Each structure stands twice: as C-alpha cells, then as structure tokens.
Amino acid sequence: MNEPLSARERIWQVVAAIPPGKVASYGQVARLAGLGRGARQVGHTLRDLPKGSNLPWHRVLNSQGKISLPPDSSSAKTQRHRLEAEGVEFTLSGKVKLDQFGWDA
DNA sequence: CCGTTGACTTTCG
DNA sequence: GCGAAAGCCAACG
Numbered sequence: 001m002n003e004p005l006s007a008r009e010r011i012w013q014v015v016a017a018i019p020p021g022k023v024a025s026y027g028q029v030a031r032l033a034g035l036g037r038g039a040r041q042v043g044h045t046l047r048d049l050p051k052g053s054n055l056p057w058h059r060v061l062n063s064q065g066k067i068s069l070p071p072d073s074s075s076a077k078t079q080r081h082r083l084e085a086e087g088v089e090f091t092l093s094g095k096v097k098l099d100q101f102g103w104d105a
Numbered sequence: 106c107c108g109t110t111g112a113c114t115t116t117c118g
Numbered sequence: 119g120c121g122a123a124a125g126c127c128a129a130c131g
Contacts, residue, residue, distance in 0.1 A: 037114075
C-alpha cells in the first residue's frame with residue numbers, strides 16, 4: 001500500500017500531518033517518516049522545499065524546542081511569527097511549548 | 106559510486 | 119544551562 005515514496009517525500013507527508021497549534025521535533029518527524037535517526041535530513045529537505053509547497057515546515061523544531069535557524073534569518077523570523085499566529089507560546093528563552101499531539105506510540 | 110555537507114540528537118565536562 | 123564531540127542518514131556534485 002505504501003508507495004515507494006522517497007525519503008524526501010515521506011518527510012513532507014509527516015510534516016503535512018502535523019495539526020495546527022502543535023509542533024514536532026526533527027527527530028520525531030524523522031522517526032515517523034521511517035528515517036529513524038535521519039533527523040538532519042529532515043531539516044535539509046525542508047530547506048530545499050519546492051516552491052509552492054503548502055508544507056507547515058514551521059511546525060518542525062529541534063529537540064530543544066527552538067528554531068535551528070539563526071535568529072537573523074528570514075525563515076526563522078517567519079517561522080516564529082507563524083507559530084505565534086497558530087497559538088504557540090514562546091518562552092523568554094525563545095523556546096516554544098512542545099505540545100506534541102498523540103503521535104502513535 | 107565516493108566524498109562532503111548539513112534547518113539534528115545525545116552524551117560528557 | 120552551555121559548549122564540544124561523536125553518530126546517523128540522505129541529498130548533491
């Protein structure tokens with residue numbers, strides 16, 4: 001049933017399955033995507049996202065619950081702005097509430 | 106096909 | 119809590 005989707009496509013599927021107001025870590029997404037420990041690949045794939053992909057990549061953060069990109073990066077600013085718009089709270093440390101939804105254990 | 110790179114994660118000091 | 123090092127995996131040239 002599972003189509004032979006490439007690792008890159010699987011990541012998009014998992015990220016697209018994240019409901020609004022929730023966030024997931026790269027490692028969490030990588031594991032669900034079947035990459036196991038390819039957390040790094042998740043970030044690289046999201047960085048190379050195709051133009052026009054309605055993928056909520058901004059809901060994907062690192063294990064620290066913070067944005068991996070530099071604070072002066074346009075993507076980082078946009079990411080934080082979008083999370084706030086979805087109801088995600090940021091702490092004074094710049095961390096966000098890791099409200100991970102019930103990922104199928 | 107091989108080597109390098111990278112939006113990560115975990116562990117040690 | 120922060121910094122550095124090692125480990126894993128896939129995309130790129």
